[in-house]
Amino acid sequence: MFVLAAQNVPGSGGQIGELARTFGVSWPQLMAQIVSFGIVCAVLYLLAYKPILRILEARRQQIATGLANAEKIKAELARIDSQRLDVLEKANAEGKRLIAEARFAAARLRAEETEKANAAAEEILLRARESIERERAGMLADLRREVGRLVVQTTATVTGKILTPDDHRRLAEDTARFLS
Numbered sequence: 456m457f458v459l460a461a462q463n464v465p466g467s468g469g470q471i472g473e474l475a476r477t478f479g480v481s482w483p484q485l486m487a488q489i490v491s492f493g494i495v496c497a498v499l500y501l502l503a504y505k506p507i508l509r510i511l512e513a514r515r516q517q518i519a520t521g522l523a524n525a526e527k528i529k530a531e532l533a534r535i536d537s538q539r540l541d542v543l544e545k546a547n548a549e550g551k552r553l554i555a556e557a558r559f560a561a562a563r564l565r566a567e568e569t570e571k572a573n574a575a576a577e578e579i580l581l582r583a584r585e586s587i588e589r590e591r592a593g594m595l596a597d598l599r600r601e602v603g604r605l606v607v608q609t610t611a612t613v614t615g616k617i618l619t620p621d622d623h624r625r626l627a628e629d630t631a632r633f634l635s
Contacts, residue, residue, distance in 0.1 A: 603627035 476480070607626050611617065 599631050600627075603630045606630045 576604060603626065607623050
């Protein structure tokens with residue numbers, strides 16, 4: 456553009472010169488505006504555009520870091536969720552195992568208590584039988600004595616004589632043999 460402007464000096468009669476005169480272009484003012492525009496562009500580039508580009512780059516990096524952190528957080532959450540599920544599964548398995556052990560222990564305890572109760576019942580029955588047998592033996596002994604006494608008394612009454620202690624003993628032994 457500068458080349459074209461330099462080639463068409465004011466006063467030359469080229470086509471560009473006529474066009475420039477038609478539109479009222481003053482070449483010295485145009486050159487001053489071009490230099491001034493270039494200086495403004497350079498100043499804006501150095502003082503505004505570069506800092507804005509640095510800020511934008513920093514923002515891009517923050518966004519990229521944020522996205523990377525978000526991905527890391529998602530991965531960490533997935534890992535934590537997986538661990539949570541593992542812990543829940545282990546706790547569930549442990550709970551089932553404890554329940555099974557408790558049921559087994561309860562069944563064993565029930566069996567032991569049943570055995571103890573059966574043994575206690577057998578012991579009570581045995582004691583009751585022994586007690587009944589003792590009472591029966593005592594009653595039989597009492598019955599023998601009473602029958603012997605009645606036989607002696609009846610014999611004394613029937614025979615009408617007074618029996619001696621030796622007669623009492625002999626009658627009591629005969630009666631006991633007869634009852635046995």
